[in-house]
Amino acid sequence: MNPHPNRFFQISLVFLVALNLIPHFNDYTVPTLAVGGVCLLWRLLYEFQYVPLPNFFTKLGLVICLSYLVYMNYGTLLGLEAGTALLICAASLKLVDRVAYRDAMVLLFLNFMLLLARFFESQTLGITIFAFFDLIITTALLVQLHSGAYFKFDLLTLLKTGLRLTLQIAPFMILLFFVFPRFSTQFIRAQSKVSQQTGLSDKIDPGSVAQLADNNVVAFRVRFNGDAPQMIDRYWRGAVLSTNNFMSWSRGIGQVSKILPAPKSKKGKIEQEILMEPLFNTWLFTLDYPAWIELRNSYLRSITRSDAGDIYFLQKPYNKKFVYDVFSSQQSNESMPEALRKKYLQAPRVEDTRVHELVSQIQKGDVDGELVALRLMKFYQTQFLYTLKPGKMKSNDLGEFLFEKKKGFCEHFAASFAALLRLANVPSRVVIGFHGGRKNDLSDYFIITSRDAHAWTEVWSDQKQQWLRFDPTVMVSPMRGELGGDMYHSLSEEELQQRIVSRDGAYEINLSWLQKGFLAYDALATNWNLFLLNYDREGQENFFARLGIGQVNQNLLLTMSLLILLIFYLWVRLTMRSKVAVESAVQNAYMKLRKHLLKKGLEKESFEGPSDFLLRCQKELPTAAEDLEVFRQIYLESEYGLTTPQGDYKKSVQRICSS
């Protein structure tokens, strides 16, 4: 007879399922989660005896409808996301199925699986902390379920039990975590539907944007191996836009190629470790100017490509965090073949005479792009206003922006700047990426957010034979350049004015305790993420190398893991062994007597109590009957009586044994 779960347990189970659905809230469609919510509510109402559980046909209908819903959403019932959606539905429907022991066990199992599915989606610190508490509760409920229906439901004691068990397991988990061999299997890949929330597209059309959304989402985090470059040089390039249509720019088709393996010597390069968030399209952002990049994940490495303009991107979207290393130089090594020169000079025909006048003013007969660009920068310094709310332009014309509107944000300035240079016969292009970043001093890395998103211009210098970066936005709004996007946009107009006046050079903002707390958490979370993402096969090898163990192969690690498992099993047996109770002296004497009587062919039968047995022995051994009776009386008093037995039973036992 299996224990029947009691009501407190049932309600706790409902809350546990609800708890496990919370982390999936962002990733799954409303109908899937709505079903979860309805089932949770139904079960709660059932527990409080307001409604009955649905009948068989209703349940069958729900199963069919939900399977169809998942199929409609994901186009399949297989794969990680469809599988997780089915898991959510299964847990929800199980809640309204039955309330027996079997159902409780299945639900607890589904909770473990929901947690596992969550891990496949994200490995953040938040999820890890959530999982720790979730496992404590799940384990505690597992123990409660098997303690019987009449076992008092004491949440605190239960949680203590769960915590004790989890902590007992923790050292073993940690040890096995480091030792268990990591395989890099390529058999199955996560076929996930990418839910891109924000990002940078591969074209800009600033004229059509009235107002730039001020959302502050982390794009990536960067840790420099060595000194971090100054703000003026912290430009991370994403896409290069080379096709011009007045104020609009889009990406031209270049020569896409696979990335080359990194050379052994990395001397003189700025080394960065980038922890990428899964939200920003497929661009791999690299500090200007990237020499090469290294991806640690073999799958990602296989889908990474490079293109003209020193850009790197993933061929397929990847909706998880990942880490890659970038090695950058101070200057671009890209050459300018004659065939490409034409491409970088392509521009539509401009009718506006004001534009032509401006072009001839900045050109002044010079042929080198750098000089022309410098003259144009001066023009931007005096004429424009930086704002995130420029309003829409009537047309896509350069003239309207340059001579009428005269306000905008980085995209307006970069787009018009590069377009003007092309009209002046200078090869140019627009680069979109990020500029700035806020340093987290607690762990010495930079956080780059969507507020740091930026567009700038690159100009080809025939004299230097290289691409040079020109950022007209810095000329329009030097504070934007000096503070970086995140800090600049987080300050109010008054604060910005004060800083312009004071010009003290100290741009640090006094952080509130909440912001400090956020930075501390972010530091912890980033390190945790980097640790988890980096501890793959290569990471494991590096770890053992750092420990001085040297090269360890997978077979050895597997053997070590099995050994740890065995040691843990023995340790559990040793610490949890059923300790033999210390018996009383009379009990020990009784056991000794039984041993002696067995030699004489008198074995205690299982249906006999000690008293019956000793009485039978008295009949069988009349010579020892008196001593046996003395011992019987003493034994009964000692084991079942209320007083301390009197009499020398030891001598009686001795006499019986020696007879």
Add this chain to the structure above:
Amino acid sequence: MKKREKIYIMPTEYGLMYGAGILVSLLGGAIYNNNLAFLLCFFLMALFLIGMVQTHNNIKKLDVEKIVVFLSPSESVGHGVIWFKSHSEEGHHQLRLRAKSGEDLLDSNISNIYKKSLHPHYFDFKTGTWGKKELKKIKLSTRYPFGFFYAWRLYPVSVEYFVYPQPSGVLKLESGEFNGFNKGAQLQNNGDDFTEHKKYVVGDSQKHIDWKAYARGRPLMTKKFNEGDRQTFLIDFDKTPGNLERKARQASQWIHRCEEEQNSYSFRFGTKLIPASQGPRHKMTCLRILASMRDVK
């Protein structure tokens, strides 16, 4: 003398399900290079091992001290008591006791046996046909604490017990002579024919206890009377009509009827004669003899 405790253990269907969960986490961790999946896998693995050891320990160091199965009616519910002696310092939880003897089925749950204790567990069991029976072994099992494993041990026992026939029959209890049920001698009982006191022993009819004397501080005594208008019957099994089954059921009914009406009765079976008496002890003696007519060990 101390025999090695033979405890068997195997995973339950839920244990297999969680085992599959461990495998899924391991594969998931390897395929997606997911370290948290690995951690979950190791957690479940450890829980699995702890579960195995604890389930095993829950049934360890537990001896059966004594079993008594009470005289019970057939096709009904029987009762008994089993004493467990725990030698463990940990205690035992959620045990299941099972035994089978012919059609008799014992299935009982034990919530707790405290550490280092002698625990009497009163159990009910479903009885089948009547007869003299024997309980040869009992099975004690547990799934505590996680339900991943099922551990059990068998205690070889040898307990004889009796299941008497279910009382039934069409012959009525009358004070005339008829088949198998003979009217005995009639004696007077006018209320003044108290003869003597007799020390009460368990099984004597409680109706004759001298409660007044007991209230005065004397020990429990039963009053003996000269038999008056009370009837004494002879239940002669051999003369009862019908086959063994019908005879036994009819005899069982007469015994119960006599007891209900507080009549003395003697019971004869072959050459064996139980002298006339009345009361629970007498009833038990007669029913046990009746049950022993069929040996279904």
